Amino acid sequence: MPENTEKFGGLWVIIEQRHGKVVKVSLELLGEARALADTARSNVTAFLIGEDVAAIAEELIWQGADRVIIAEHTICRYYRTEVYTDIICAQAKKDKPEIILFGATCMGRDLAPRVSARLKTGCMSDCTKLAIDSGHLVATKPFFGRDLMTDIVCPVKRPQIATIRPGVIELTDPNRSRKGETLSYDIRLREDDIKVKVAGILNERSNNLPLEQAEKVVAGGMGVGSKEGFEMLKELAGLLGAELGATNLPVDEGWVSEEFKIGQTGKTIRPKLYIGCGVSGAIQHSAGMIGSEFIVAINKDPNADIFKLADYGILGDVNEVIPAIIKELRRQKGLA
């Protein structure tokens, strides 16, 4: 492949918004892009697509964008792969950004690879860390199995595309005095030409916070033993004002649903408090919770790896320890 990287410049962040509200990972990425751009003496573009979204532009500038490209149209009411791919790629062929970042959300994971194939360049998925080294983006991600990480690069092709997991980058504070420019993208697509229609949206309304935003998480592993065991964890979570989480095995067993999975193939969390119950602490799980501030582990095996991560551990059977904690919390709250 011939080296052809000179003409390219600038970092783009593809913004994800729902009903005019920016999804948190997009803000995290703007802060990260800002930091990378500052070291590489480059600039940051936020690419905002949707229906009636221009009002968000200011927030994107506060978060680190030098420029916001706004593509507004009723055709963009709902995210659709074709529409977003067309808009992003048409502009990218003109502007030649060096780097395009997406959140590794359902949207980002659907869109980034499609964009990469259209632009005939590489895509690095589900990264947990980004850096720039000798002009290249270095994307770090967990490596299949064991305690391994791998650094992936896209040394020749441009732009370099990556998806980054929500919650792995710390959100920076907005700087309300930051200035930037906005420009609008002229959408010429016609609804009749779009092959996919959104025939309905079924929201699973829950009063629970998304796991990624929870301040406290009570997570259960195989040691919890059963669906009923998870009912006990829910009670504990309720008393602590925490959300429920799990390793992948209880999800595979059908004790809890996929949404609760924490780790490499689940969610990344960074709560103030994480309590792992009957969790062994495998790397694929810890990769998603190591950012937790205070880690409590309850396990009956003194050699369980999770004790190496923990700030506080209890050696014992979850079936005895958890009821005891529930009892103590209820007592303190005057409930029993």
Added chain:
Amino acid sequence: MDIIVCIKQVPDSYDISWDKSTGSLSRQSTGAILNPIDKNTLEAALTLREERGGFITAISMGPDQAEEVLREALGMGIDKAILLSDKVFAGADTLATSYALSCAIKKINRFDMVICGKESYDGVTGHVGPQLAEFLDLPQLTNSTEIAVKKNKVLVKQKIEDGYRLLEASFPVLITVGKNINQPRIPSMEDIMDAYREKMIDIWRGEDLNSNTEGFGLNGSPTKSQSVYVKKLEKGSAEILKGEPDVTAKRLVEILKEKGLL
């Protein structure tokens, strides 16, 4: 309805090695299995064929040994199996993988639907479906948990963060399936034996795909793994309490209180 299913062979253990000189990942030839989600991928195709008739072709790109997963697919009941196996395919990243698959699918030419898994068990990128859809200029319906065909339209229920979306498209189309979409059938011993004794597997080499082999394998891969290393995720200051649950529980609640975590 003619369906093409893409299936991948993955290592079931962690025996993967990393070739420092090429920056590509290669797997040990022991303990390789059918990518778990691709059982659902195959099941989705078989269910559609039962409902609407048609012909199912499974394709896998991989070393000669990947023939095993195609045999398993034949045992489950698919009609035809194609193995893309050639040195020129080796060391492929997702772009080169989906490019090679797209060349094979163009060669097959006749199809209404391509089905892939949402993601593999080893690479877990989930790129191949969307990239393949782009190379074939097809609409993509990803992470589907239900597929329904109504006249000349296909409807899927797509899982997203806070629920589902119903997406509709016309044929031809590419669908990726999520894990809970179905319960894959388990082929009988007899069916598997038949798949080994009586069925043929077509093997296609790079030049059979009748295209510029530059886009295949390591050559056609824009991404490289530049290093693999151990990351110890240890905090290591744990105070581990043993003893009566009542006592340890009380102590934990005290600590949480001190830390302002209650």
